[in-house]
Amino acid sequence: MQTYTTAPELTPSYLDTVWTTLPARIRPTLLLPAQKLSERLGCSVTIASETFQFTGSFKFRAAYNLLSSIPHSDIVAASSGNFGQAIAYASKILGKRCTIVMPATSAQVKIDAVRSYGGNVDLIDVHKISRQEGAASHLRTHPDAFLAQAYDDYRVVAGNSTLGQEIFAHSTFDTVIVPVGGGGLSSGIVLARDHVHADTEIIGVEPLLGNDAARSLRSGQLVKNEQEPATIADGARTVSLGQINWEILSKGLSTIIEVPDPLIVQALRTCFIENNLKVEPTGALSLAALLAHPERFKGRRVCCIVSGGNVDPAVYAAAITQE
C-alpha cells in the first residue's frame, strides 16, 4: 500500500483495526443490481447505496470512527448537513455534546435532522464567512471542544474506507464510480482498493458547477472554487479537496467525470422510477456519470456509489416530476 506524507497514520495495521471494529457499529451498504439501466447501457451496474446507513448517508462511518477515537466530550463541526447529522448521532451514541455550523442555505430536512439527534445548530451566511471561520469562532469560545473535519482527517478517511471493504468483498468490479465533494469518501475508496490489492479503476464524479477536484487533477495541483458552488448536489458544495484527500486522490484516482445539474436530476429520477431508490442529488452523481458517458462503460462491471438519501421533499418532488 502507498504511504501518504499528509497522513502517515494510514497504515495497513490501522486499517485492519478499523475494518475489524467499525462494521459492528454501522449498517452494511445495500448492494442492488440496476437491471434496467444495465440493459439500456450495455454494462453491468450495481448500486452501493448508503441511503439506509445510520443518519441516511455514508458520513456516519466517518463520524463514528472519528468520535470513538478521541477523548473530548465537546464536538464542533462545519457541515452542509449529512456530516452534521452523522456527528450529531455519533455524539449522542457516544455520550458527547456537539454543535454543527451549517450554511443557512442547507436543506431544511438536514437542519431538522441534526436537531432531532440532539445537536445544536449554528446557521451561517456562507457569502459572508466560510464554514471553517464559523467553526473557528465557536472554538474561541469553547477552547476544550474538538473540531471534527468532514474529510481532511485520517480517521474520517479510514472510517469511509469500510464502504470500500464491503464493495470489494462483494464481487469483482472493473470500475467504481464515487461522488467527490471534499474527497473524504473517494479517498476512502481508493485506500480500500489498495488495501485489498484490487486493480479496479476508481473514477470520481463532480458537479460541473463545482469542478475544483477535476481541475486540480488536470493541473496537478490543488485548486479551489472561489465560493461554495450553487449546484443542486448540496453535498458537493465544497470549496476544495482536503490536503490528505488530495494526496490520496491525485495518486489513486483514474479520472473525474464532471456532470451538469440536469443530468444529476435525471439520474435521481432514474433511481426513483427504475430502482425504487430514493437518493439525494449528491447521491445521484455516480449514476449521472454513467448517463453522461455510457460508451466509456460498455461491457464493464461498474459499481456506482450512492452516498446518501437526505433531500427536502419539495426539491425531490420537483426532480421526479420534471421532464
Add this chain to the structure above:
Amino acid sequence: MQTYTTAPELTPSYLDTVWTTLPARIRPTLLLPAQKLSERLGCSVTIASETFQFTGSFKFRAAYNLLSSIPHSDIVAASSGNFGQAIAYASKILGKRCTIVMPATSAQVKIDAVRSYGGNVDLIDVHKISRQEGAASHLRTHPDAFLAQAYDDYRVVAGNSTLGQEIFAHSTFDTVIVPVGGGGLSSGIVLARDHVHADTEIIGVEPLLGNDAARSLRSGQLVKNEQEPATIADGARTVSLGQINWEILSKGLSTIIEVPDPLIVQALRTCFIENNLKVEPTGALSLAALLAHPERFKGRRVCCIVSGGNVDPAVYAAAITQE
C-alpha cells in the same frame, strides 16, 4: 399446521420444497429498523421492505413460484399492476408469453413496466366489466393459455410465504402487520407463521375505503365490495378476498385495522422523510396502521411489511409535499 379444505396442497412438505428452492430465485427482503418512528411511538418497529424485490413488489415471489410449477407457455392474468409486472418478468425469465388484463385506471408506471418486461397489456374499463371477465374473454380466444390468479391459488400463497420465512428467521416479533388486498400476501404470512410454529400475532391492514376483508372477519363470512374501491392504495382495489385466502385468514389473523386514505399518505411521507424509503401507497398501509393505533403497539416488537414501491411520480410528489 392447519390443513385447509380449499387448498389441501398446502402441506408442510410442499412448503419445505418451496422454501428450499424459491429463495435462490428471488431477492431477500430489506429488513430496516425504523428508529425515529420507534422512539416516537414507544415500540420497536422493523420494516420488511419488498420494494427492492424483482419488479418492485412481493408479487414476484408468487409469480415465479406459480409459473415455474406449470407447463403452459401462454399465460394470462388480471392485475391492478404489480402482479402483472411480476407475471411478465417471471414469464420472460421462464421463456413464456403473457397477456396482462389491467384496469384502465392503473398507475401509468405499472402499465409501462409490464410492457418493459415484454408483456402484452389489455386495458379494460372496470366499471363495465370486471378484470376476471376481461381475463375470461381472453381465455375464450386462447384456450391453451393458463389463467394466473393473483391470490386465490395455493402456489401463490406458498410463494408469498417465503417472505414470512425470512421475517421469522430474522428475529422474534410480537406482531407482524401486513397489507390485505386479495389476501395473497397476508395468507402467506399466516402460513409461514404456522409452519415455523411461532406465536406471533398477525394483523391485517386495509384501506377504510375498501374494507371488505375487515367486514368479512367481523361477520364471519366472505363479503365483497360493490365495485373496485377508489382508495389511493391501488394494490388493495380488490373486490374481495380469494376463497383460499379467506379460509387461511379467517383462522389465522388476529384482526384487521382499517385506515383512512390521508393516514396512508402520511405513512408514505414518514417513510420518505425518516427512512429514505420510497414506498407505494399500498406499501404504506402497515405503517399507517401503526399511526392509526399507536397505543395498541406500545412496548411491542412489530414488523411492518412494505409490500412494494411502484408509484407514479406525480402521485408520489403530491403525497410527499402535502401537509
